[in-house]
Amino acid sequence: MKRRVAIVGAGITLFRRRMLETPKELSFEASKMALDSAGLTLKDIQSVVSGSAPDAFDGVHMKGEYYLDGMGAIGKPHERVYVGGGTGVFTPIGGWWNVASGLYDTCLCVAEEKMSPLHPHPQYAFWSIFDQILERPLGTTLLWIFSLEMRRYMHKYGIKEEEIAEVAVKNKGNAVDHPSAQLGAKITVDDVMRSEPICEPVKRLDVSPPSDGAAAVILASEKVAKKLTDQPVWLDGVGWTLDSTHWTNRDLAYPEYVEKAAKMAYKMAGIKNPRKEIDVAEPYDPFDYKELHHLEGLQLAGKGEAPKMTVDGVTQRDGDLPVCPSGGLLGVGNPIAAAGMMKICEIFWQLRGEAGKRQVKKDARTGLAQAWGDLMQVGTVAVMRS
Amino acid sequence: MWNATNSDAVTIFPRKSYSKQFIADFPDGFLPFQIGIVGVGYAGFDSMTPGLSTRELMFEAATRAYEDAGVDPRKDVQSFVCCTEDFWEGISITDEYMPDQLGAVLRPLCTISSDGIIGLATACMHIMSGIADVAVVESHSKISDVVNPDEIASFGYDPIYTHHHFDADPRFLAGMEMARYLKETGTKREYCAQVAVKNKKNALSNSRGVHGADIDKGIVMNSQIAASPLTELESSKGIDASIVFVLASAQKARKLGDQTVWIKGIGWSSDTPVVEDRDFARSEYVEQAAGRAYKMANVKSPASYFDLAEVDDTYSYKELQSLEAMKLASKGKAGKMVDTGSFDADGRLPVNASGGSLGVGHLLEATGLHRTLEAVMQLRGQAGRLQVPRAKKALVQSWRGIPTATGAVAVLGN
Amino acid sequence: MSQKITSYQGREITPDEVKEGKYLDIVYKFEPKYSWAAGVAISRFLTELKDGKIVARKCYKCERILVPPRMYCEQCYRPTDEWVQVKDTGTVNTFSISHVGTDARRLKTPILVAVVDIDGASPGMGILHNLGEVERSKISVGMKVQAVWKGSEERQGAITDIRYFKPI
Numbered sequence: 001m002k003r004r005v006a007i008v009g010a011g012i013t014l015f016r017r018r019m020l021e022t023p024k025e026l027s028f029e030a031s032k033m034a035l036d037s038a039g040l041t042l043k044d045i046q047s048v049v050s051g052s053a054p055d056a057f058d059g060v061h062m063k064g065e066y067y068l069d070g071m072g073a074i075g076k077p078h079e080r081v082y083v084g085g086g087t088g089v090f091t092p093i094g095g096w097w098n099v100a101s102g103l104y105d106t107c108l109c110v111a112e113e114k115m116s117p118l119h120p121h122p123q124y125a126f127w128s129i130f131d132q133i134l135e136r137p138l139g140t141t142l143l144w145i146f147s148l149e150m151r152r153y154m155h156k157y158g159i160k161e162e163e164i165a166e167v168a169v170k171n172k173g174n175a176v177d178h179p180s181a182q183l184g185a186k187i188t189v190d191d192v193m194r195s196e197p198i199c200e201p202v203k204r205l206d207v208s209p210p211s212d213g214a215a216a217v218i219l220a221s222e223k224v225a226k227k228l229t230d231q232p233v234w235l236d237g238v239g240w241t242l243d244s245t246h247w248t249n250r251d252l253a254y255p256e257y258v259e260k261a262a263k264m265a266y267k268m269a270g271i272k273n274p275r276k277e278i279d280v281a282e283p284y285d286p287f288d289y290k291e292l293h294h295l296e297g298l299q300l301a302g303k304g305e306a307p308k309m310t311v312d313g314v315t316q317r318d319g320d321l322p323v324c325p326s327g328g329l330l331g332v333g334n335p336i337a338a339a340g341m342m343k344i345c346e347i348f349w350q351l352r353g354e355a356g357k358r359q360v361k362k363d364a365r366t367g368l369a370q371a372w373g374d375l376m377q378v379g380t381v382a383v384m385r386s
Numbered sequence: 387m388w389n390a391t392n393s394d395a396v397t398i399f400p401r402k403s404y405s406k407q408f409i410a411d412f413p414d415g416f417l418p419f420q421i422g423i424v425g426v427g428y429a430g431f432d433s434m435t436p437g438l439s440t441r442e443l444m445f446e447a448a449t450r451a452y453e454d455a456g457v458d459p460r461k462d463v464q465s466f467v468c469c470t471e472d473f474w475e476g477i478s479i480t481d482e483y484m485p486d487q488l489g490a491v492l493r494p495l496c497t498i499s500s501d502g503i504i505g506l507a508t509a510c511m512h513i514m515s516g517i518a519d520v521a522v523v524e525s526h527s528k529i530s531d532v533v534n535p536d537e538i539a540s541f542g543y544d545p546i547y548t549h550h551h552f553d554a555d556p557r558f559l560a561g562m563e564m565a566r567y568l569k570e571t572g573t574k575r576e577y578c579a580q581v582a583v584k585n586k587k588n589a590l591s592n593s594r595g596v597h598g599a600d601i602d603k604g605i606v607m608n609s610q611i612a613a614s615p616l617t618e619l620e621s622s623k624g625i626d627a628s629i630v631f632v633l634a635s636a637q638k639a640r641k642l643g644d645q646t647v648w649i650k651g652i653g654w655s656s657d658t659p660v661v662e663d664r665d666f667a668r669s670e671y672v673e674q675a676a677g678r679a680y681k682m683a684n685v686k687s688p689a690s691y692f693d694l695a696e697v698d699d700t701y702s703y704k705e706l707q708s709l710e711a712m713k714l715a716s717k718g719k720a721g722k723m724v725d726t727g728s729f730d731a732d733g734r735l736p737v738n739a740s741g742g743s744l745g746v747g748h749l750l751e752a753t754g755l756h757r758t759l760e761a762v763m764q765l766r767g768q769a770g771r772l773q774v775p776r777a778k779k780a781l782v783q784s785w786r787g788i789p790t791a792t793g794a795v796a797v798l799g800n
Numbered sequence: 801m802s803q804k805i806t807s808y809q810g811r812e813i814t815p816d817e818v819k820e821g822k823y824l825d826i827v828y829k830f831e832p833k834y835s836w837a838a839g840v841a842i843s844r845f846l847t848e849l850k851d852g853k854i855v856a857r858k859c860y861k862c863e864r865i866l867v868p869p870r871m872y873c874e875q876c877y878r879p880t881d882e883w884v885q886v887k888d889t890g891t892v893n894t895f896s897i898s899h900v901g902t903d904a905r906r907l908k909t910p911i912l913v914a915v916v917d918i919d920g921a922s923p924g925m926g927i928l929h930n931l932g933e934v935e936r937s938k939i940s941v942g943m944k945v946q947a948v949w950k951g952s953e954e955r956q957g958a959i960t961d962i963r964y965f966k967p968i
Contacts, residue, residue, distance in 0.1 A: 003413070014809065014812065018815075019812060020823060021809075029810065032809075033809070054478035054479055055471070055473060056472070056478050059830065060545055061471070061538055062473075062499065062790065067659075069658050074657065075655060075670070076656070077653065077656075077675075078655075078656050079507075079508065081498060081499075082498070084479040084481065084482065090496065097514075097515045097517065098511060100511075100514075101511040101512075101513075101514035101515040102412070102415075102514055103412075103416075103514065105409045105413070120905070121903050123903060124902060124904070129478045133836065133958075134842070135928050137958060137959055138913070138929065139901060140928070141901065143896075143900060144896055144898060144928075148894045148913065148914075151894045155941045180808055198900055200896055200897040200899075223408065223413075224408055227408050239494070240495075241495075242481065242485045242494075244492075245484075245485060246874075249925050252915070261494075375482050435837065437837070438840065439837055439838060439840075439841075439842065440837075442872075445871065459877055476832065476834035476836065487874070530837070531835060532832070532834055534831070537830070545828065549828070
């Protein structure tokens with residue numbers, strides 16, 4: 001029995017480099033705000049789905065068990081879904097199957113990440129995502145695969161670093177209007193180009209920061225949603241795909257896994273021409289080139305054509321296809337799973353016309369959020385309609 | 387200061403009170419619930435598997451499961467679910483290393499950081515929501531790759547309130563829980579030992595039973611103390627294995643052969659992670675999970691409904707607690723019933739006829755799948771020397787281990 | 801945030817407050833230890849590295865030659881069939897100049913990293929490794945490279961038995 005599923009409430013905490021709140025407390029704040037905004041209490045929630053990236057950040061083994069009281073999951077069925085960086089958008093997808101299957105009428109979906117506990121730097125956790133025998137002995141960092149992928153993408157399509165930098169400028173600029181944002185700023189392409197090289201071609205301002213934060217949404221079945229609100233946002237398409245473990249055997253210039261995930265979601269939502277039918281998109285942008293890469297995988301830009309779209313201003317808030325009007329991970333911050341959920345929240349608010357200063361110019365009826373993760377491997381996609 | 391309430395949001399959204407009437411237990415037309423288990427495969431079941439990497443072990447298990455179900459993973463399967471935890475693998479983001487050996491490359495695959503039965507529930511939801519006709523669930527233990535499992539288990543405790551107060555064997559929580567259970571229910575200490583005697587004996591007939599033994603209660607109670615009153619022989623030991631299940635919608639299952647075992651009800655729940663707040667004498671999470679599964683499967687009198695049960699016996703007393711929580715024994719009576727043979731392999735209700743975790747070995751997040759595997763073999767009539775005559779209905783239950791209070795229950799039938 | 805909500809929860813801690821010790825924190829060094837079984841494919845791969853050779857596995861169905869080797873073909877979903885020795889030369893698929901180490905600290909000497917597509921394996925079959933004996937500005941995508949091995953007594957059956965790849 002497949003049922004239509006709606007988002008009826010959303011909540012978010014501040015995103016900051018280091019927060020006083022524990023993972024439980026961050027989860028609580030986001031969940032509380034989501035419940036309040038839906039006019040619900042915890043009693044009305046039948047199941048809970050949570051998302052969080054590696055346990056190594058928070059510094060707790062089985063952290064899904066550790067934080068579950070913060071999100072009100074005591075005495076309820078709770079499952080933690082986990083696909084690396086793709087987890088944020090995957091968390092409401094987990095909620096979607098809880099409700100769409102008919103098993104539950106209401107589901108609270110919470111994504112939390114507290115990266116600051118890990119010392120000397122959160123990046124260290126990423127060392128252990130690599131193959132323990134063939135790759136870790138080389139002194140790997142996560143930045144390597146991004147810089148290798150960015151280089152391959154630039155090489156294949158003849159893209160310039162300056163074109164890619166436009167994404168950082170746009171997103172950090174958009175984030176100035178996001179009250180949760182960590183790194184909103186008005187910067188120029190020149191600032192990006194002159195920022196210190198970290199892993200060439202990646203420079204400091206090409207990268208999103210490590211952050212602490214949480215975000216949550218509440219899902220309900222069609223019947224319940226219509227009683228709760230006259231402005232439900234429908235989660236009409238979901239998709240996810242994992243590519244092979246062997247990332248060094250893959251075409252790094254194009255994210256086929258995002259294409260497959262998007263096609264799954266589009267098929268479910270009945271979308272035939274995504275470029276025409278999607279009004280606003282929040283693709284995953286932990287690095288500026290990633291937004292471009294993902295727009296192409298999502299079929300919102302032709303292969304190698306996303307940079308030109310960006311330079312031409314198509315992806316600005318007042319453009320034909322606003323992309324990351326929230327400010328994205330580059331501007332709002334990147335508490336991994338919470339950052340993906342932030343994108344879901346943003347599309348929810350955009351489609352309800354509640355995004356305030358961030359509201360896109362066009363009349364947005366259909367939106368999309370996407371996250372990416374693992375070893376250049378995971379695509380998670382959600383299509384939403386007002 | 388940290389505010390306990392978001393007062394601003396509350397004033398903007400005045401809270402309404404919703405009656406339960408439009409949030410239903412199950413929507414119209416949802417029941418009867420029926421998802422088919424159409425294939426199982428496993429590899430390992432040994433203390434160590436040094437010749438194979440985790441991925442190679444999984445490939446063996448998956449190949450057997452697909453053969454058993456008669457499906458090609460590259461064509462016929464629409465969703466793959468793996469149940470793993472990062473620190474048991476020594477890899478952050480373990481789903482990275484899952485797709486290839488399951489035939490899941492460029493397919494929907496995800497990790498559920500939980501026990502295998504919750505993985506089965508996830509696959510059921512994928513099928514019910516129309517994403518998949520056929521879905522695969524995998525979980526494994528490669529505990530022999532872990533040099534210091536106690537360090538990892540301890541790291542599961544709350545880092546601020548619990549972990550740093552104790553430099554103890556992580557099983558101290560089991561010791562405390564057992565002591566409280568014995569005191570509150572008046573269960574005799576030796577009844578717990580009898581659980582270990584029974585399960586280790588049963589495992590001698592199981593080709594997967596790594597920790598089978600023919601011993602008596604005296605030996606169990608006099609073995610080394612793990613966390614008083616719990617002894618080492620009452621504490622299951624980790625072994626390696628990978629287990630793969632192939633699930634299908636009712637319609638698809640009927641096309642895939644005649645040895646389908648049906649999942650008729652499934653539930654899972656969690657108690658508080660704050661260990662000090664728990665009622666140590668009873669397993670509330672099992673009560674809730676079983677309540678949901680029974681409702682789904684329309685089980686009215688659990689004590690007389692089932693032909694066999696495979697329940698959590700990570701520690702001896704857990705089996706007794708679980709039996710009571712699932713109403714297979716009345717409160718405080720499970721111990722006596724074990725002692726008088728009611729739950730023996732040839733008793734009124736065979737419980738852990740396979741040998742359970744104490745007799746076979748503990749499989750981390752794959753423990754729930756192990757119990758389900760043993761029950762499926764019984765319901766198919768393929769359990770060999772372990773076979774329970776006329777087995778038609780089975781109950782399986784799992785717990786995620788220390789320090790969690792999360793567990794899952796499934797009702798199976800053929 | 802929705803315009804209906806005006807306050808956002810969360811309290812930021814600044815680096816200064818951390819230095820002052822204004823908030824309680826609990827320090828713990830987590831030390832899990834593993835001895836991973838390398839398995840059939842990688843054990844052989846490492847053994848051959850010790851002998852100064854790179855080996856691959858071939859799938860007879862799709863006829864691909866796979867590096868790093870695996871005992872199953874992920875495309876055909878069947879066991880792979882044969883060991884094949886491939887060359888220790890290859891082509892730079894992509895590269896990066898890393899100024900940071902695993903814990904994000906700045907390095908005095910940057911590390912040169914590349915995905916090297918190995919000659920003799922199927923097209924696009926690359927491995928991750930370092931580059932050496934090359935000026936940073938001279939590295940390019942498509943550059944031909946060769947493995948520089950450690951001396952035979954130094955080799956221990958590890959990926960680091962190859963010191964790096966150098967241009968040829």
